[in-house]
Amino acid sequence: MNNRLILQGGLAAALCLAAPWASALTVDLNKAASPMANISTTTNGGWSWSHHGVGPLKGTLDGKSFTTYCVELNQPLSWYSKDYSLANFSPADKNMLDRLYTVASDKVTDLTKGIAFQLAVWEITHESLDKFQTKYAPGSSGLFGGANLDAQHTTAFATANQWLADAKALDASKISWSTQKLTNGHYQDYVLAVAVPEPETYAMMLAGLGLVGMIARRKQARAGKLGTPAV
Template sequence: MRKFKTVLTVAAFAALAPMANAAELIVNGGFEAPGSFSGNFQTIGTGNGLSGWNVTAGSVDLINTYWQPQSGNYSLDLNGNEPATISQAFTTVVGKSYTVSFGMAGNMDGGGSVKSITAGVNGDHTFTFDTTGLSHDAMGWQTRSFTFVADSTLSTLKFSGNGNNGPYGAALDNISVAAAVPEPETYGMLLVGLGLVGFVARRKKAA
């Protein structure tokens, strides 16, 4: 019985391991690739000039030294010469929940103080950011997130700029997609199950 109990315990922790180490599904979420230019920023038009991402309906500015990124060396102004949409497809499991997170700030040089974007996979979410009192050296980055349930084996994440902001859009950095981590109640149920296994094992040993 002790061997059986040990096997169950190992199996339970093996099941928990993938939950604690969810794989990143997005390529170049921090816009660090290719990262081969110097200077303030580089405007990228429609097509695949932004590594890992497809740029449509406008242009984006890949920011280098123009302002402070959330991390690394690069970030993105979603409104280049005009608002754009960027997208990236990735493999998902139908019916499984995923969490999208990203850093958001804004270009305070014009276009109003409040920057707005829509983001989503199988439905749109609107996010806003107020640049009041901020500067290029203190961008006030905030992490935003949403979840979705995959309805296809290939899902596409999209971010779209707001035309009302003109060429001074929302700033993005550190885009990430990973399988949603189970709620604490899930871990509690697994631990209760392990406790019951131990209880039954002790009862049988005593008998």
């Protein structure tokens, strides 16, 4: 399973990072295509719990296929077509989410690992104590935690913690993903993630643009020479 939202063509991928998306984006999640398990979560150290579906969410964004994850716990999932806008995460959350996608986005190969990735996202967006360790039940080490996950998926906690540790230790120069938030006031907010082209790819794209510009200028010059003389 690939968690990338990939805009086909290197130039398109680069431009989507440099320019804002349209003000209204259509998120259409497919419930039938999104594998989910049940989990209980808390965000206040265990004083209260709520129940959620957990796993990767599949659908389309403005008609382009993508996979995403929740960043909230207090609003319903927006199954089927809904309008969203693009917003920024806090610098700290974005930094960790960029790191998480870099070290683990291509490792989500089954539902248990999809659950692990979702737990890691929730840990980043809900943990106030900067511990970045998802607990099977929260304690003094932090506020966010989960429990009551189906037995066949409980290894997701250890996997999430490993990915969080790897993300935190990642050299900043190796971050290769960029994240933003898809937001709606009535439904869950989601992660929008794009792969950042390698420096070599940028160089190739710039060289290509330069070549296209040179060809265009030559054509204009040639058209000027062949134009009808003034009377």
